Amino acid sequence: MDKILYTAMSGARQSMEQQAVVNHNLANATTSGFRAQLHAMRAVPVQGEARLDTRASVAAATPGSDMSAGPISATGRPLDVALEGNAWMAVQDAQGNEAYTRRGDIQIDGDGMLHVAGKPVLGDDGPILVPLESQVSIGADGTISAIAPGQTSDAIAEVGRIKLVTTDAQALERGDDGLFRSRAGDGGVAALPRSETAKLATGSLEGSNVSAVESMVSMIDIARRYEMQMKVISSADENAQRANSLLSLQG
Numbered sequence: 001m002d003k004i005l006y007t008a009m010s011g012a013r014q015s016m017e018q019q020a021v022v023n024h025n026l027a028n029a030t031t032s033g034f035r036a037q038l039h040a041m042r043a044v045p046v047q048g049e050a051r052l053d054t055r056a057s058v059a060a061a062t063p064g065s066d067m068s069a070g071p072i073s074a075t076g077r078p079l080d081v082a083l084e085g086n087a088w089m090a091v092q093d094a095q096g097n098e099a100y101t102r103r104g105d106i107q108i109d110g111d112g113m114l115h116v117a118g119k120p121v122l123g124d125d126g127p128i129l130v131p132l133e134s135q136v137s138i139g140a141d142g143t144i145s146a147i148a149p150g151q152t153s154d155a156i157a158e159v160g161r162i163k164l165v166t167t168d169a170q171a172l173e174r175g176d177d178g179l180f181r182s183r184a185g186d187g188g189v190a191a192l193p194r195s196e197t198a199k200l201a202t203g204s205l206e207g208s209n210v211s212a213v214e215s216m217v218s219m220i221d222i223a224r225r226y227e228m229q230m231k232v233i234s235s236a237d238e239n240a241q242r243a244n245s246l247l248s249l250q251g
Contacts, residue, residue, distance in 0.1 A: 079106040
């Protein structure tokens with residue numbers, strides 16, 4: 001069997017995976033603070049005793065995520081925050097570990113806990129709780145202040161402070177849950193220290209950095225590339241059948 005089948009097959013498989021990444025990015029084009037996932041392919045030599053120098057397989061390369069900033073839009077909602085610069089907000093993942101996000105549409109659940117997309121927002125002492133039905137405001141440094149129901153603005157009290165961190169974007173790794181984490185040297189999860197210089201803007205949200213137009217163009221390009229690779233497989237199969245026919249006639 002011609003090894004071109006392996007070349008085309010590996011390319012078609014990686015094209016399908018790349019299409020899945022583009023679809024995922026496009027589905028999150030309106031998700032606050034979303035960072036586009038990157039996907040690339042590279043050629044690798046075919047290994048083995050029967051290898052040919054003219055044949056190569058395709059392997060996936062995962063350079064990470066596009067960490068460029070998304071557009072900032074004003075919402076006027078007191079619990080909407082946009083992280084400035086390279087700041088990240090700490091949240092608690094499903095395993096109870098610290099993770100980081102740029103998503104800023106904070107909600108308050110029935111227990112008074114602050115959360116983003118179902119993940120508790122972390123402060124110095126764990127998840128932040130505010131009095132139920134209180135009027136909540138967020139300062140530029142992440143300080144949470146609340147006015148209890150029936151009280152005047154003079155009774156405002158600090159109830160917590162959102163943990164904000166700053167780090168090199170390339171030092172963060174995206175997890176399957178969409179959250180980012182800083183990895184320790186031994187492969188464990190490392191909690192970053194609070195940054196006193198990190199700031200946020202209230203009443204605003206950072207949008208996704210995914211370009212819907214570029215994603216649609218990528219989808220079309222990948223689909224055509226996949227069709228081309230499938231045609232190569234079909235052509236190689238037809239050539240093999242013709243060769244078998246000639247051999248059977250000679251026999």
